[in-house]
Amino acid sequence: MDQSALKKVAAERAVDFVEDGMTLGLGTGSTVFFLVEAIARRVREEHLHITGVSTSSRTETQAKELGIPMIGIDDTDHIDLTIDGADEIDRHFQGIKGGGAAHTLEKMVATTSAQNIWIVDSSKLVDTLGAFPLPTEVIPFGHTQVERRLAAEGLNPVWRRNDAGELVTTHNGNYVLDLHVGKIAHPHLLAQFLDAQTGILEHGLFLDIVNKVVVGTESGAEVLNAGR
Numbered sequence: 691m692d693q694s695a696l697k698k699v700a701a702e703r704a705v706d707f708v709e710d711g712m713t714l715g716l717g718t719g720s721t722v723f724f725l726v727e728a729i730a731r732r733v734r735e736e737h738l739h740i741t742g743v744s745t746s747s748r749t750e751t752q753a754k755e756l757g758i759p760m761i762g763i764d765d766t767d768h769i770d771l772t773i774d775g776a777d778e779i780d781r782h783f784q785g786i787k788g789g790g791a792a793h794t795l796e797k798m799v800a801t802t803s804a805q806n807i808w809i810v811d812s813s814k815l816v817d818t819l820g821a822f823p824l825p826t827e828v829i830p831f832g833h834t835q836v837e838r839r840l841a842a843e844g845l846n847p848v849w850r851r852n853d854a855g856e857l858v859t860t861h862n863g864n865y866v867l868d869l870h871v872g873k874i875a876h877p878h879l880l881a882q883f884l885d886a887q888t889g890i891l892e893h894g895l896f897l898d899i900v901n902k903v904v905v906g907t908e909s910g911a912e913v914l915n916a917g918r
């Protein structure tokens with residue numbers, strides 16, 4: 691199976707955790723694309739009543755087109771479960787997200803949610819985080835100062851650009867600075883440092899957040915419990 695097929699395997703298993711009546715956080719990305727299709731199928735065929743809260747306009751558009759009722763995050767007092775993709779997950783169930791530049795909205799939805807499930811193909815499981823460049827979202831005002839500060843710390847920042855060479859902007863109109871840090875031995879210390887930097891709106895370290903990971907493998911979906 692190719693990577694896309696493995697993502698679909700994970701997404702189609704994760705939909706089993708969706709229950710009637712839930713307010714459901716919907717993540718962003720190519721794996722979540724399959725999830726939204728699978729949820730819409732259950733809404734259609736089983737007349738499941740769920741309400742979605744999205745983490746990007748891409749997901750919002752897809753969900754609405756497929757008939758999933760959607761509300762904004764500020765229109766609810768709770769989210770029961772959020773299902774999202776991830777870029778890397780280590781053996782302590784810590785993760786990196788933001789490969790699609792959606793990590794700020796995703797973290798807001800994830801940290802509002804009572805439970806979180808990540809859906810990934812098996813290539814996303816790693817021993818130590820950091821092979822995937824760590825995304826940060828930086829406000830335009832003073833962004834080169836942020837870049838200098840991070841470079842001085844040896845975090846190898848690189849602005850994310852699109853195919854036309856333009857700076858990628860997030861939903862919030864900010865820039866994405868990817869940190870090529872190599873192995874992240876102490877993710878909590880790095881997260882604390884990044885949290886303290888003026889100008890960084892959010893970073894892609896998602897620590898102590900996920901409850902379950904559903905992995906698409908050649909032999910089917912595997913459910914891993916994070917024990918939290």
Ligand SMILES: O=C[C@H](O)[C@H](O)[C@H](O)COP(=O)(O)O
Pocket residue numbers: 717718719720721722774775776777787788789790791792793796
């Ligand atoms: O910003 C994007 C998100 O964090 C995605 O969930 C993550 O990049 C995984 O994406 P995909 O499912 O496309 O591999």
